[in-house]
Amino acid sequence: MIPPIASNFVAGETVDSALGHVEDLNRRGIGGILNLLGEHYDSYEDAAADTEEYIELVEEISARNLKACISVKPSQLGIDISEELFERNFERIVDAADSFVWLDMEDHTTTDATLDVYEKYARETDGNVGVCVQANLVRTGDDLQRLAHLPGKVRLVKGAYDEPAGIAFTDREKVTQIYRDELEYMFREFDGGIAVGSHDPAIIDHAGELYEQYETPYEIQMLMGVREQAQFELVDQSAGEVYQYIPYGSKWLSYFYRRLRERKENIGFAARAIVSG
Numbered sequence: 001m002i003p004p005i006a007s008n009f010v011a012g013e014t015v016d017s018a019l020g021h022v023e024d025l026n027r028r029g030i031g032g033i034l035n036l037l038g039e040h041y042d043s044y045e046d047a048a049a050d051t052e053e054y055i056e057l058v059e060e061i062s063a064r065n066l067k068a069c070i071s072v073k074p075s076q077l078g079i080d081i082s083e084e085l086f087e088r089n090f091e092r093i094v095d096a097a098d099s100f101v102w103l104d105m106e107d108h109t110t111t112d113a114t115l116d117v118y119e120k121y122a123r124e125t126d127g128n129v130g131v132c133v134q135a136n137l138v139r140t141g142d143d144l145q146r147l148a149h150l151p152g153k154v155r156l157v158k159g160a161y162d163e164p165a166g167i168a169f170t171d172r173e174k175v176t177q178i179y180r181d182e183l184e185y186m187f188r189e190f191d192g193g194i195a196v197g198s199h200d201p202a203i204i205d206h207a208g209e210l211y212e213q214y215e216t217p218y219e220i221q222m223l224m225g226v227r228e229q230a231q232f233e234l235v236d237q238s239a240g241e242v243y244q245y246i247p248y249g250s251k252w253l254s255y256f257y258r259r260l261r262e263r264k265e266n267i268g269f270a271a272r273a274i275v276s277g
């Protein structure tokens with residue numbers, strides 16, 4: 001059972017609890033992006049088990065008629081074992097899904113394989129899949145030129161992985177500047193399908209200004225438990241749709257610690273909740 005403090009960031013351990021959270025969000029105008037926690041599997045069985053659960057999840061999303069989609073990690077579908085296994089498991093999920101399917105982006109060693117699989121299924125499903133790209137990687141400017149001509153959606157994030165200096169921008173301000181430039185490129189060159197994956201108020205404002213200039217449809221995506229009040233306010237205030245990325249599942253502990261380590265505010269928030277019981 002997940003302690004109350006962790007349940008700010010994780011929507012329970014089961015499909016049912018995660019979808020219950022989505023139902024609440026949908027009533028408040030926010031869509032859900034569900035992620036079953038799990039990564040870096042080195043066994044076929046683990047990758048197969050998560051694939052099966054995602055298939056159950058997309059079937060339930062359709063059955064309950066929810067405004068929701070899923071986001072999967074290549075390494076939970078087996079990319080560390082082989083790229084073929086990752087693609088096979090991804091294809092099974094995409095075949096079962098009426099709802100949209102996102103691919104999270106992991107460290108740079110998986111970027112090529114992830115983009116190749118994305119491109120194949122973006123074409124085959126006529127755009128029912130999306131992929132995340134990271135502004136901290138030097139290559140992303142070129143990758144966006146390739147992605148601009150494909151159906152599907154692209155989520156731009158700053159990048160969560162510590163990458164080597166030769167291939168990545170490591171200065172946070174530089175990454176934010178690159179993010180702004182790349183977002184402008186997307187609004188200018190894409191027909192739609194832009195997802196702004198950021199909690200940064202300046203970036204969210206920048207997206208709003210770019211929308212006024214280019215009128216390219218976009219959505220805003222933030223994590224469960226992070227700036228939630230802003231998420232609810234953006235439903236009315238922003239031109240873009242708002243989605244919340246919702247992790248769930250039994251492997252919640254390491255994800256929760258990552259959220260705490262990431263920001264002092266989260267630690268303070270956790271400490272206050274513990275003290276107040």
Ligand code: FAD
Nearest residue numbers: 104105132157158159160197198199200221222223226245
């Ligand atoms: P930061 O640069 O961390 O912070 C900028 C400003 O935002 C802060 O100064 C503050 O004003 C505000 N802010 C940020 N966090 C908080 C907080 N907890 N509380 C209050 N204010 C805050 N990374 C990947 O590498 N691959 C992925 O597939 C991926 N998917 C993602 C999906 C979504 C929906 C989101 C939101 C992020 C994803 N990320 C992914 C993570 C991303 O790369 C960043 O590490 C993360 O979002 C932090 O960058 P930021 O732009 O949100 O804000």
